[in-house]
Amino acid sequence: MKAKIITISVILLIAIIFLTLSMFVVDQTQQAVVLRFGQIVNTYSTPGIHFRTPFVDNVVKFEKRILLYDIEPEKIITLDKKTLIVDTYALWKIVDAKKFIETMKTIGLAESRIDDIVYSNIRNVFAKHSFDEIISDKRESFLKEVTTLSRADLENFGIEIVDVRVKHADLPSENVSAVYERMKAERYSIAAQIRAEGQKEAQKIRAEADKNVTVILAQAQSQAEKIRGDGEASATRIYALAYQTNPEFFELWRSLSAYDTILNNGTVIFGKDLEIFKYIFEVK
């Protein structure tokens, strides 16, 4: 009885061990290739439980998720012979595990292939365009072109290039200082212009003020003359109206009042027929 239980237990244990050896789990993030003595027997890209022949089959699993490969920055010469340091990265995934294992074997190897191909394509595409175009918003379409080209090149390796993007596109350090110098010169010239404009404005305001002062004074002067003239005219009119009532008396009146000022103190010599003496000699 006891021996029977032990036998069953051993058989069960062996069965479990055998089952575990023949079963393998493919995770949601993975895909698997079953190799038999180095030959591909099967590939599984769906997650779940799968079977293999124990001791004979070897299972290799690969990522199914998008992988990010940061390509080292490289110098690129543009169409207008300018140097640009381009730092790119590529997003890729293994879409065909069978092809991948046949051609690449490992991710590290694949990355070096991607590096070669993407970099070469970037260089080819960017070299056909000027520096300004690469810096401009056309860059996106160039990168699409690079992505498409790289995708075609890597298709046979079971790899899909999802995207190629430029992280940095910078000038080489030997050009940077020249750019800084130019920027400085540009700013100083702008500053000079702004100051000159300020002086121009100031000059304008001063000149305008001076003009206004002159005009204001001249207008006042002219107005003043007119006022004086009006006053004198009114006075003349008043005199004329009053004196014309009796011109004869006016003559007497005016002459007499003139004597006050003419014949003041001292010795005076006259001609006898002076109009002014008319009344004096008349009296005599």
Added chain:
Amino acid sequence: MWKKLIGWLVLVIIILIYLSTGIYQVGPSEVALIKTFGKYTHSTGPGMHFHLPYPFQSHVIVDVETIRKEEIGFRTIESYGKISYRTVNEEALMLTGDGNIISVEAAVQYRIKDPVKFAFNVINGKELVRFTTESVLRERIAVRTIDDVLTVERDKIALETAEKVQEILDSYDSGILINKVYLQEVAPPDQVVAAFDDVNNAKQDKERFINEATKYANDVIPKAQGQAEKILREAEAYAQKKILEAQGETQRFLSVLKEYEIAPEITKKRLILEKLQSVFSSTKNIFVLDDSGTIKLLNVNDLIGGDTK
């Protein structure tokens, strides 16, 4: 007997320990994705949960609520509770559309909107967000002039970057949601800061020049206006004086005339005599040239009529 009992106990403990691999805890901001034989089956929310132990089920926990952050162009350094920032020039310096170089620091905030996509479609979500933002930000800076980047276009750049990054991340099916891109310090590179400052100083100088000139104008014009008023008032005073003099004199004339007309001859004589008296009383000698050209000395008293004798 005791030996057997201990044996069973050990077995039970081993089984319990094994079963406990199926117990898991999900935090308040997290979601657990349950995989059955590696295949995603369902999600569970916060709390204590149990799933079948290894190798039947496993779980991945994804934090979906917490806002994550990536810094571009700078790093936050926390030491002894003190926060400071350090600029990373390699990241911060960017080319602008007009061939200049500018230093831009930005932070991108994101969270996971779809934990399933995030866990199963992409490997390095953090790097992905970082690289994509860096790439897009540079693109957005590269289509603008340095002056626009420094001033009016800041908000737009941040907005456009966030939108574009979202678009790209969606195309990867990454399950990442970009909350916002914040532009931090946007400044000219250190080497050219002095030159940029000089432009600002120049603007101040310009304002100063204009203000000084305006001050001058504000000074001289009212003074001139005052002077003009003075000139006008003087003229008016003169005119008034002339008129009043005329009125006075004529009034006097008319008054006397009225009396004169009562007896013209008499009054005339009287007036003459009075005048002569008053005039010549202070005159010592009067010489009159006769028709013959000889000088005659007039006797004032004779003229007046000897009344004074």
